[in-house]
Amino acid sequence: MSSLSVSEQAAAVTAPPAIRVEDVSITYQTALQGRQTLIGTLSRMRRRKRIVKEIKAVRNVSLEIPRGSVLGIIGANGAGKSTLMRAMSGILPPTSGRIEVKGRVSTLLALGVGFDRKLTGRQNVVLGGLAAGLSREQMERKYQEIVDFAEIEEFMDMPMRTYSSGMYSRLAFSVAVNMEPDILLIDEALSTGDAHFKRKSFDKMAELCAAAHTIVLVSHAMRSMRQLCDELVWLDKGQIRAQGKPEKVIRRYTRHFAVDEDDEAAQEDV
Ligand SMILES: Nc1ncnc2c1ncn2[C@@H]1O[C@H](COP(=O)(O)OP(=O)(O)OP(=O)(O)O)[C@@H](O)[C@H]1O
Numbered sequence: 001m002s003s004l005s006v007s008e009q010a011a012a013v014t015a016p017p018a019i020r021v022e023d024v025s026i027t028y029q030t031a032l033q034g035r036q037t038l039i040g041t042l043s044r045m046r047r048r049k050r051i052v053k054e055i056k057a058v059r060n061v062s063l064e065i066p067r068g069s070v071l072g073i074i075g076a077n078g079a080g081k082s083t084l085m086r087a088m089s090g091i092l093p094p095t096s097g098r099i100e101v102k103g104r105v106s107t108l109l110a111l112g113v114g115f116d117r118k119l120t121g122r123q124n125v126v127l128g129g130l131a132a133g134l135s136r137e138q139m140e141r142k143y144q145e146i147v148d149f150a151e152i153e154e155f156m157d158m159p160m161r162t163y164s165s166g167m168y169s170r171l172a173f174s175v176a177v178n179m180e181p182d183i184l185l186i187d188e189a190l191s192t193g194d195a196h197f198k199r200k201s202f203d204k205m206a207e208l209c210a211a212a213h214t215i216v217l218v219s220h221a222m223r224s225m226r227q228l229c230d231e232l233v234w235l236d237k238g239q240i241r242a243q244g245k246p247e248k249v250i251r252r253y254t255r256h257f258a259v260d261e262d263d264e265a266a267q268e269d270v
């Protein structure tokens, strides 16, 4: 959906990509509980043996995300989408491979990670802005935009532990999109909030996607993904299964799971 002029497109082709993912694999190591029989537990304790299970969440993924483009990542639960996003945001180092990111990144990975529930909405927003490198004056201007967008003015001086989950996600979304990042990473945030806020956040995303920001979106909402993204990647058990024009990738994906592409419920919940 990006609206680059022809000359901007030409520049984008020659410019280095905003994000380059090179042969990235990510493996989680998890200590297993094992079966809870007393004898088994005791004998393992005696042998001091720990059972470690490896989960290869992302396998040999390579991607280039051109500056100003919108990439969508789709895939079944557990396919590795959030893991890849965490790696692109710099939170999680890849087990092997390289990730290069050029620009200031704003992430909305798990909603509101970084918010401290003991603090008020106002305190969290201000701290978040300062941590993101905004000056006090910039933050004051931004603060009002963020609150206006989230429409929760009257709750801003209450501790966030008193927020409903919808209010919490409204504020998280509003902070992420109003920070004017070069690169925006958004995992599963298009379908939060009530119908009114869903519409509003979709419109805001459409505006950002059109405005030459580099954006990576993860969502199960196929209809939104088709409308917002320039390119889609289907991640399947950690590997890229298909990549290209949104319609094409969605068709392959929905066919694979034998869901009706026009089925509203399937589009939002696949
Ligand atoms: N912190 C973790 N420790 C161990 N394993 C993890 C961890 N986070 C994710 N995994 C595993 O990695 C795999 C990929 O998980 P991930 O959260 O990236 O999937 P996803 O595509 O985002 O799924 P969803 O659509 O449900 O959000 C899964 O098998 C999951 O169990």
Ligand SMILES: [Mg+2]
Pocket: 081, 082, 083, 187
């Ligand atoms: Mg996820």
